[in-house]
Amino acid sequence: MTLSTVLGQILNKICNAASFYLASPQSSVNYLGRAAERLTAKLEDVNQEIAEAERNGQTTTNETRLLKRKAEAFVSEVAAIQRDYGAMRCLGGWSWNCVSINQRVSERMEEVSELISGVDVSKVAAKLPPPAAVELPISNNVVGMRSNLIQIVNQIRDENNSVIGIYGMGGIGKTTLLKHIHNHEDISKLKFEHVVWIVASQGCKLQKLQMDLAKKVRLKFEDDESEDDRVSKLYNFLKQKSCLLFLDDIWESYDLVKLGMEQVPAEHGKEQKRKVVIFTTRSEQVCTEMSADVIKKVEGLPYDQAWELFLKNAGEHVINIEPRITGLAKQIAEECAGVPLALITVGKVMSAKRSIEAWNEVLRQLKKSHMPKVTGMKERDPMLAAFKLSYDNLEDDNMRARLLCCSLWPEDFEIHKVELIQCWIGLGLIDEFDSINEAFDRGHFHIETLASACLLELIDGEIHTTKIKMHDVIRDMALWTASN
Template sequence: MAEGDSFRSIFVDTNFDTHLAVAFSPDDTVADLKVSGIMALSCLSQCGTNVTSELGKDIVNYLFIHLKSSFGYLVHYKEKVNNLQQTFEDLRSVKNDIQRRTKAAEKNGEVVDDVVTSWLRKVSELEQAVNTMLAEIRENKRSFRRFYPNLISRYKLGKEATKRKLDAEKLQEKGNFATVSQLPPPPSIESMPAGDFMAFSSTIEAMNNVLKAMRDENQQLIGIYGMGGVGKTTLMEELGRQFSISKEFGTVIKVVVSQNPNIDQIRREIAEELGMRLFGEGESAARKLADRLKKETKIVIMMDDIWSRLELRVIGIPIGDEHRGCKILFTTRTLQACQLMESHASILVDVLTREDSWTLFKSKVGDICRSPDIENVARKVADECGGLPLAIVVVGRALRGCSEKSVWESGLMQLKRSIPDELLNVEEQLFKSLELSYNYIKNEEMKLLFLFCCLFREDYEITEDELTRYVAGEGFLKDVYSLDEARGKIHLLVHDLIASCLLLKTERERSVKMHDVVRDVAVYIASKGDDCFFVKAGLGMRYWPESKTLEMCKRISLMNNDLLELPDQPNCPKLLTLLLNSNPSLKSISSSFFQGMASLAVLD
């Protein structure tokens, strides 16, 4: 073995710090410290080496280097502590920034990376160690022997400060995270909470197909189609709920298009969802919206109830190469509408299987359908609903708890009747199911309130206050003597209509809306009854309708149109309620307009 190798092996096995600690007695003066390092050379005698020999020179040189370093811990003690504190303050700033980013990520439903969590833990551990060391330093300042501090303690703390500074620098270097979190994996369909979404075989298949298309970078425009009442909107709302939680596709925006789309209104609703105040109309507003949407790296715009081609760029929605991160998900009743929209994927929401229909029907009717007398006819009633969830639910609610077989048989006969020609756009099973549900309402006030809801335009969110004003104005509520009493009764009736699935809750408190198919059926029923409604709300009408039926009508709704003028003196002797609100182009009304409306009680 070479001499250099032998002396290094000796000192590897020798605790040099121990020798140095012995050399530095607590009673040493500063002058003594200049020569006290020589005591550490006593280890030469352990190996019988002459200082003047080659090995001795190497050992002395080796000792000198280490003594110089060790003296640095002592002599530059304050500097090393100050350097540590500065380095750790820099690290603490990085830590605070990482913590802010992780909290924001968790708030958005993201999962913090394990490496980031581990880094934060190590920084906290180092912080605890540094705080302990600084506390010892403060204590050391108070400890004096003959007016001199404890030199051994200073040496140890100087050495520890150097080590902790290196640790802090390494952690600071590793803390340069480009990202601190990841999107959580999407939950399996089976694990999703039901809510209004029903996880049957047809809906699960549709859900999986939509998710597959959404994750395909080449599929930007995705259509969901199926019969009215099959659950397209419910499916899309469930997707929106999941997307909002997972953030997998970025920002989620939902708008309703309807049969007669209002482009300016759709544009404003999208802007409001983005927290943007959009002024103006037409191309200028469309450009502003497009510029804002392009700032979103990823975004999903959900458009419910499309009937024909909708020009997305006219609205201000950038598609194609203009914004590859923008996905459009829409619902429609027909495959043809998907083709008109040039969708990249068209996904069918099929009707429920016979077995799934029966399962859903039983859940709405209750245990009565298990009765030997009822089960056979109950299964036939469920079959007549044609696998449409909405039809199954409204019929099930209408017959819930009914134990009379004759009532079930009567209901079955109603479901087997043919539907009127005026409702060819409504699925036969759905119309008959809704008509049965309406006929089974025993409270006449509730029936009339249900029909009142069809006076509003499609997809309108109806407040209970609006209903109260109109209904109280006509005065058809019994045993009600004040507006507060009317408001309370309306609230109870609305609650029962929601329970019957004839009205839908909205996100706004004390407001409801009608499913578009339910509204179609309600408009038909209202137009044929003794009360005779005439409803043309939200259709873009510019002129007063020419119809002889107006003479027999008790309620006319032309709200949310573009009426330019009204006739001088229409003959409507039975008219009780006339709704003309939200017609911005209507500037004046003739003084003779109301002369043929002797019974008019409500005007809006």
């Protein structure tokens, strides 16, 4: 190749480059603008997919995050080029500013195709790793629980304790206490790799506990696996992981080894992976059968704390109407015998009472309540009296029948409001309506009435929730009432 040929090629490249950089950038700026519009539309689709994935418990992939940042930077830079080009004053359509614009366009041209093809809307998310713990929704009321709460958190902190049992009668506040322990800030400081909450309830089988535990730690079981297969999977998955397991409302003892909660000796030079189980039950015998290192009985509240809880639910403005009502209120709170659920239930009933005669009658009813034994409770159990008071206080027999109807669902079952209302309509407990919408409106009104009387619970405590449940003690008493 001769020198003149080489020089010709060099000059040709210079001329091509010069023709590009010295040309009017209008067409290339317009091209970039259209590309930026396509990317913007793709980014909107990606953001929608990311939002949907997060609602389904997934997270954005690292590749998507990187491409998203690049695409956003590209769109931003194109917008800056368009602004600069629009503000540029070209003499006869051209100026030296065109060189700068063309140079910036050239740089963006090289990445536009890669970005448009790289942003894949169908591959934006991956499953999240299971969180160590998810905070449980619960009220901030810890009346009478603070001492037990601090004590049990310290017992969890003690590495000599692996199994902690909490027992007491229904309605005494065991579940509420357990939730406050679960949410306590010191629990997160213990750095358990898995903190799992499972509701057992009466009749719960080991298989259900295994399935629930596996689901919480994101371990997959096959439908046809035997109990031994499940035990093996749980054991091998959890043996080198620290785990804090909360079991609420167990009615029988379970072999914790079959839940993968056996303490495994630490490997040489490695930290011990603790397994701690804390559970609630109504039976002290279950605590002993579970070989609990710590057994804690939840007692009724002392009177001063019981009065504080009753006052909070009945309302100071009601109780302080006059001294005689205050005196009657203190006697009624005493009749509730320190049972939190009774104090709350009766307190809510009394919040609507204004006359001395009404308070006298309520006190008389509580003192005369004599009901047969049910679910292991004593005949004069205050919770039974509290339930009867709330039950009798409902506006009519139809409302009482609506409440009893809720006991048809299993214990701890989350009942869909729509299904409950359909059941009420079918049983004729909602009638004389002009349209189905009116019937459903009336049904929702009745649900809120029962919830405000603390006879039904709104899931998560939210009025707009789609589900409700019946406290297990309330359900026991509702079944007893229905059987008579």
